[in-house]
Amino acid sequence: MSDQDDTDQMNGADSLVQTLLDSGLDTCFTNPGTSEMHFVAALDHVPGMRSILVLQEGVATGAADGYYRMAGKPACTLLHLGPGLANGLSNLHNAKKAGSGVVNIVGEHAVTHIELDAPLTSDIEGIARPVSHWVHTSMSAADVGADAARAVQAANVAPGQVATLMLPSDTAWNGGGAVAPALEPAERPAFEAAALEEAVAALSGPDSLLLLGGAALSAEMLELAGRIAAKTGCKLLSEWANARQERGAGRVVVNRVPYPIDQALETLAPFKRIVLLGARAPIGFFAYPNKPAILTAEGTQITNLCTTAQDIAGALEALCGNVGAADTPPAHVAEAATPDKPSGPLEPGGIAQALARTIPEDAIIIDEAITTGRAFFPATAGAPKHTWVNNCGGSIGYGMPVAIGAAVACPDRKVMALIGDGSAMYTVQALWTMAREGLDITIVIFANRVYKILRGELTNVGVSNAGPKAMDMLSLDQPTLEFAQMAKSMGVEATQVTDCEALELAIETGLAHKGPYLIEAVM
C-alpha cells in the first residue's frame, strides 16, 4: 500500500525515523536511492533528524565514524542497496577497528522483489557481515521500529560497534509501523580484576610500560596514568593508531608506538614488563620478510588488565590506587610551548612547527598525513589543548569524511584535517559536503606527489631492485593533482603554499574563515 493510501496508519519508514530519534540519534549521513525514498520522505514527516547529503557513500560511513568519536553516540547512515553499502565498506572497516558505533540503514528491494534478481539485487547481508558486529533485515513494517531500537543498542556496545539494518522498501512504505522505545545500553564489562596484582607488580621502573588505548586516552584517564608513571617510574605509550587522544599543554604526554617496523622494535625493546590498558599487545602493521610480527622483545611479560571494551575507568582508578599514586602529582604533564617560526621550503619538521604554532584551543586534529605526519605528534605536545584522531583500520581515505563527522558533532570547535595527497583522492567528494554544510574544517593537503609510504615499504618487504615500472605505480605526478583548484570546483575556498611562512599564514586564514578552507602544501 502506498504512502498516501493509508494516512491513519504510520508507515515503516516513519516508525524507523521516530525510533532512531527516541533512541538518541539525531544525525543521518546519506546518499539515498529509489528504495530509500520513503525514509527520505519521513525526514519531513518526523522532525528532528539532521540529514547530511554526501556524493559517495564512503563519505557517509567515514563521517559517522568521526561523529561517534567526538559525540560519543552513533549517527546513522542511509545507503542505497548492496552497492551503496559496498561503497561505504572500507570506512566501516576503519570504524569497526576504531570501536566507533554506527547504525547503517541500507535499503533493500521489496521482499517479493528480491527473488526476481533485478539488476541491483545482491547479497546485502553478505556484504555487510565482514564489517558489522550486528546484521539484520526487517521483514515487515511492524518490525522496523523494534529492529531499529535493537540496532542502536548494538551500536552502543562498548567501545562502539557497527550495526547494519536492511530495510526492504515494502517494509518502509507499508502501514502498521510501530515506534519502539529505546533499549537500555549494555554496561561495559568489568576489567580483569584477577590481573590487577600482577599489573601493580609489573609497573616498576623504566623497564616497565603502561600501554594505553581506547577510552584510556581521555584527559581524565591520562591524568591517572601520569600519576602511576610518577609513582612507579614506568613509561607510558599509546598504540600507533588511536580513535581519539586528548593532548596539549597541561595534559599528560603519551607518545605512540612508531609505525615503521624497525623504529617500533627499537622503541619496545627496553621493556621487560608491559601492562595493557585498553590497548592490544603490539604487532606489526604488516608482515615483513625476516622481521618479527610480534613487536615486543622475546620474554617480555605482558599483563592484559583491560581490553578496549571493558571498564577502563575502573581499571585505571584501581591501578592508580593500588600502586599508591592516588595523590601523586602526574608526571609528563606538557608545558605550553611555542616553537620558533619556521621558514624555508616545506618539510616535515617545519610543517610540524607551523602546526604547533597555530593549533587553537580545543581543536580537533584529524591525522591522515602518513609519511609527512610522523613528525607532527611530538612537536605539538605543548600546543593548546586539543584532540588527536588517527586511522585505526589502515584503509586510507578516512580523513576528510571523519573530519565532517567531527565538525558536525562539535560545531563550536575548529577541525584541522591533515591529509596526504594520495589519501585525499580516495574520498575527495567529501569537500562538497563540507562546503554544503559550512563546516569549520581547515584541510591541509601534503602534496609530495607520490605514494611515499610505499617507496619505503618496497625496501622493507625486501624489494631492492624496483625498476621504472614499479616506481611509476607509486607516483602521483603525471599529471599533477591541483588540489586548490579541485577544492574550488566543489565550493571550498582554497590556496596553495610552497614554504613554511606561507603555510602558517594560510592555516591562520583557514582557522579564521567561516566554513571549510583547503591548503595545498606543495612539498
Place this chain on the structure above:
Amino acid sequence: MSDQDDTDQMNGADSLVQTLLDSGLDTCFTNPGTSEMHFVAALDHVPGMRSILVLQEGVATGAADGYYRMAGKPACTLLHLGPGLANGLSNLHNAKKAGSGVVNIVGEHAVTHIELDAPLTSDIEGIARPVSHWVHTSMSAADVGADAARAVQAANVAPGQVATLMLPSDTAWNGGGAVAPALEPAERPAFEAAALEEAVAALSGPDSLLLLGGAALSAEMLELAGRIAAKTGCKLLSEWANARQERGAGRVVVNRVPYPIDQALETLAPFKRIVLLGARAPIGFFAYPNKPAILTAEGTQITNLCTTAQDIAGALEALCGNVGAADTPPAHVAEAATPDKPSGPLEPGGIAQALARTIPEDAIIIDEAITTGRAFFPATAGAPKHTWVNNCGGSIGYGMPVAIGAAVACPDRKVMALIGDGSAMYTVQALWTMAREGLDITIVIFANRVYKILRGELTNVGVSNAGPKAMDMLSLDQPTLEFAQMAKSMGVEATQVTDCEALELAIETGLAHKGPYLIEAVM
C-alpha cells in the same frame, strides 16, 4: 625469504605475473599497497603487463569491466587487502551483472600474520564472495601460478565471470614459484534445443517478440535477428541494460525495453508470445507499490531459447534457419540519418540531435546519462556505426571507469562517455587516470544539478507529499559542482557549454583532441 636472497628461485609474484601473461592477460588496473609490493616489483622483472594506476579502486574494477566488454578477454586488477577490494566492490557488482570477466588479485597479509588481527586484517573472502563467481586464497608460493591459471579460466566462463584470488604477501615474496600453463577455456553450453520448435511457432506476427541480450547484440547476430523479424513479422527488443550493443547506419535497429515502469508495461503489453535469446524475462528495476514486478502481460507465453551463458550464435542460427529466414534480407536496417542542427538551451531532444550529428564511425558510447539520456538511443540509430554500452548492475559511478577500460582495449576507437552529474561524482577520480594514460575519451557531463531520477521515483513509489528536507536530499546545487574546473584540476582539458550549438562544437573539439576532453553541459 626476501626477493634478493634467492635469485635462483622464482618468487610467487613473478610466477603470478608470468602465468597471467601466458593465460592471455596483458593489462592490470591497479592501486597497490604494502602487501602488493612484490607484484609491483614483478612488473619490471616480467615484461609484457601494461599496468595502469588509479586513485581509487572503483576506477580499477570499472575499467576491468569496460576492458572485457570491448576486448573480449579479462584484465586483472591489483587491489590492497580487504578495504581495497571493498572500494572496488560496487563496480564488480556491475561487472558481474554485465557478464564481464575480471581477474582480481587482492593482497593479503602473510599467512602467519592474519591470526594477529592487524589493523588492515579483514575477512577478504567474505568481502569478495557476494560479487565473485570464484574465490580462492593461495596458500604457498608454489601454488600461486596454478591458482592464477584457474582464476583466468573461471573469469573466461561465458559470458564472463568475476574471479578473485587472494595473494598473501609471503606467497608473493617466497621462492618456489612455478609458472602454470594456460587452462583451456570452457565451451559455452548448448542452447535449449528442446525449446526451438516452440520458439519457431511463437514468432509469428507483431504480437510476438524476440527479446535479445548479451552476445545476441553483436552486429552479426543482430543481422540474423533482422532476418527472423523480416520473415515472421515478430518485433525485436533488447533488455533495458546491455553490456554491449552494436548499432548505427547499416545495422539492425533494436530498441530497449524502457526503464520507467509505466512505459515498460505499455511497451510489453501487446505481446502474447516472447522468445528469450540471451535475455531474461522482463522484470521491474525496482518494486513499486500497487504495480507489478513482472513486466509482461498476464498469460504471455515465454520461451527461453538461450541464456546469456549459452551458445547464442548457435541458437540464433538455428532459429533463423528453422523459420526459413536464412536468405531473407533483414528488416529494420537503419538508414544513415543526420538530424537538423539543434539550437537553443540544452534539453534532452536537442542534446540527442547533437550526439547523432557528431558520433564518429566506430565510436564507443558509454551511457550513464540516466534521465537526460533516455532520448539518446532512438535518436542515434542512424548515426555512423558505433557500440553502445549500458550499466547492467544499476550501481552508478560505472561510466567513467568503464570508459577507461574501453579506451585501453580499443586505442584506435573514439570513446564518448555520457554521464549524469550525480553519477560522475561517485568515481570522479577516473579523470586523472584518463589524463595520465592520454586516453581518447570525450566526456559529457549533464549538469542538471539534481538526482533527477529520484525526483521521479518519489512519485513512483507513492510519496506525494515530499517536503523541503526530502527535496534537499535530492539536490546537487548547493554548492554548484564546477565540473570543467574539476577536470582541469586532474589534468583533463575541459569546457562548459549551455546551449546546443556550443555542445555540438565542443563535442567536435573533444573528438579531435588527443587525450581526454570533458564537456560540462549545464542544463
